[in-house]
Amino acid sequence: MSAHDNSHDLEVRDSNVVDRFEDPGHPDHQPRKGDTDPKANKKAERQVLFLFAVSVLGTIGFVVAYFALPPGDTAESMRTSNLALGGALAFALLGIGTGAIHWAKALMNDHEKSEERHLQRSDDETRAAAVEVLAEGTADSGISRRGALKGAVVSALALFPITIALPLIGNIGEDWNVGKLKHTIWKKGVRLSRDPNGRPIKASDVTIGSVFHVIPDNLEEHHETGDYMDQKAKAVVLLVRLDPRDLKADQSPAGETWSYDGIVAYSKICTHVGCPVALYEQQTHHLLCPCHQSTFDIADGARVVFGPAKRPLPQLPITVDDEGYLVAQSDFTQPVGPSFWERETK
Ligand code: FES
Numbered sequence: 001m002s003a004h005d006n007s008h009d010l011e012v013r014d015s016n017v018v019d020r021f022e023d024p025g026h027p028d029h030q031p032r033k034g035d036t037d038p039k040a041n042k043k044a045e046r047q048v049l050f051l052f053a054v055s056v057l058g059t060i061g062f063v064v065a066y067f068a069l070p071p072g073d074t075a076e077s078m079r080t081s082n083l084a085l086g087g088a089l090a091f092a093l094l095g096i097g098t099g100a101i102h103w104a105k106a107l108m109n110d111h112e113k114s115e116e117r118h119l120q121r122s123d124d125e126t127r128a129a130a131v132e133v134l135a136e137g138t139a140d141s142g143i144s145r146r147g148a149l150k151g152a153v154v155s156a157l158a159l160f161p162i163t164i165a166l167p168l169i170g171n172i173g174e175d176w177n178v179g180k181l182k183h184t185i186w187k188k189g190v191r192l193s194r195d196p197n198g199r200p201i202k203a204s205d206v207t208i209g210s211v212f213h214v215i216p217d218n219l220e221e222h223h224e225t226g227d228y229m230d231q232k233a234k235a236v237v238l239l240v241r242l243d244p245r246d247l248k249a250d251q252s253p254a255g256e257t258w259s260y261d262g263i264v265a266y267s268k269i270c271t272h273v274g275c276p277v278a279l280y281e282q283q284t285h286h287l288l289c290p291c292h293q294s295t296f297d298i299a300d301g302a303r304v305v306f307g308p309a310k311r312p313l314p315q316l317p318i319t320v321d322d323e324g325y326l327v328a329q330s331d332f333t334q335p336v337g338p339s340f341w342e343r344e345t346k
Contacts, residue, residue, distance in 0.1 A: 029112055044106035045149065048099050052152035055095025059159040061088035066166055073228045089163050096156050103149070109140040182335040184216075184235040186316060191217035192239060192265065192326040200325045201239070206263055209282050212239040214265065216328070234336055236268040237316050238278060239326070240298055242285060248300040258317035258333070260326065265316040266302045267336040270294055272309040274338045287313070310339055 034041035065084035071077060122130070143150050191200040195213040198220060206212065214237040222228040244262035258264075266287070270277045275291035285299040294307030302313035314336050317329035 026112065026114070029110075032106065032110055034106055035110060041107070044102070045146065048103045048107065048149060049152050051095050051099030051102060052149075052156040053095070055092050055099065055156040056152075056159055058088050058091030058093070058095055059156075059162055062092060062163045063166060064088075073223070073226050075229070078229070092156075092160055092163055096160060099153070099156065103141070103153075107142060107146075108137075181234075181337070184331055184336060185218055185222070185231050186216050186235055186328045186331045188328065188330055189321070190328045191321070192237065192316075192318065192328065193217045193219075195236065202324045203260055203263060203320050203326050204324060206239065206241045206326075208241050208243055208262065210241055211280050213237075213268070213278070214239045234269070236276070237265045238268045238280070238287065239263060239265045240280060240285075242299055246285065246299045256317070256329075257319075258315050258329070260318050260320055263318065263326065264298055265318050265326075265328075266296070266298060266313040267316065267332055269313075269337045270309060271304075271311050271313060271337070271339060272307065277313065 032040075034044045062085060065081070065088050069077075069081045069084050071081040143153075192212075192214045193200050193216065195215040198215065198217070200217055201212060201214070215232060216235050219228065219232055219235065222231045241261075241263045244259075247259060247262060247264070268276050268278060270289040270291065272289065272292055272294050275289050277287050277289040277294075277296065279288040279290060280286075280298075281288065285297060286305065287296045287298050287302070289295070289307065289309070292308050294309035295305050296302040296309070296313050297305050298313075302315065304310070304312060311334070314332040314334035316332050318326050319329055321327045
């Protein structure tokens with residue numbers, strides 16, 4: 001492009017320079033139906049009432065479900081209980097939220113206001129005005145005029161905390177002894193059984209590279225004591241057979257052997273935040289936690305080789321009994337699960 005063309009373009013641009021925009025203003029204010037039609041206004045009020053009533057019913061439903069559907073000790077009863085509590089809680093919260101929004105949109109006064117931009121810190125006068133606006137907003141909400149609505153919102157807000165308090169109150173008197181977290185039902189001589197059928201495992205059934213999900217043979221007894229799920233959650237084990245030559249660490253610090261002919265057993269509960277660790281990579285002997293990818297080397301004492309976990313998976317020392325079944329030598333060598341305040345991280 002020539003020098004002449006450039007100067008021509010600049011002139012054209014200069015003549016089009018706009019140093020300010022016209023204020024487009026506001027479109028005309030459209031009143032809501034309820035502002036002009038008292039029937040519509042009443043209808044909106046009934047809708048708000050209905051939404052707060054839904055919240056109240058949700059809270060009542062929560063209380064009923066809490067007592068009528070205790071979690072029990074089966075997966076089915078826990079699912080039913082959680083579903084009922086969660087559903088009721090959803091209605092309790094949804095009713096309050098949608099009721100408040102609908103009230104603000106359909107019933108509160110519909111003023112349009114424009115505000116100039118100003119410095120972030122308002123002067124004292126503006127701050128005092130803000131307080132006045134808040135007071136005006138309270139008056140605008142009509143809470144003093146609409147007695148039924150006042151009752152509904154107060155009931156919904158007053159009852160809702162029950163959904164939080166009840167489970168806490170219900171747990172008063174429970175055994176909060178965290179020492180229980182340190183032990184599982186594994187003990188000397190307890191057979192290792194397949195999960196979920198409970199069939200005991202013989203060492204001869206475990207071929208090199210195979211993986212078994214394991215529960216303690218004495219878990220069945222806990223159906224009667226009502227803590228089957230609690231005990232199972234702590235005691236689950238992953239059992240793998242390696243070529244004994246691949247094992248880098250199979251001895252306790254005291255020199256006892258914790259594995260049996262290449263068979264090792266480790267807690268399945270990730271030491272990060274407790275997901276089940278169950279993805280085994282045969283070639284590398286790595287065990288991967290699907291939640292945050294912590295990776296443990298089970299040929300090397302389940303040492304952490306990657307990820308956020310801070311300590312190895314606790315090992316279950318094993319051996320065989322007279323009939324060739326795999327049995328525990330003791331409980332796990334360390335407390336299972338995520339690290340907590342009293343537990344070493346290394
Ligand atoms: S729970 Fe396993 S890595 Fe986070």
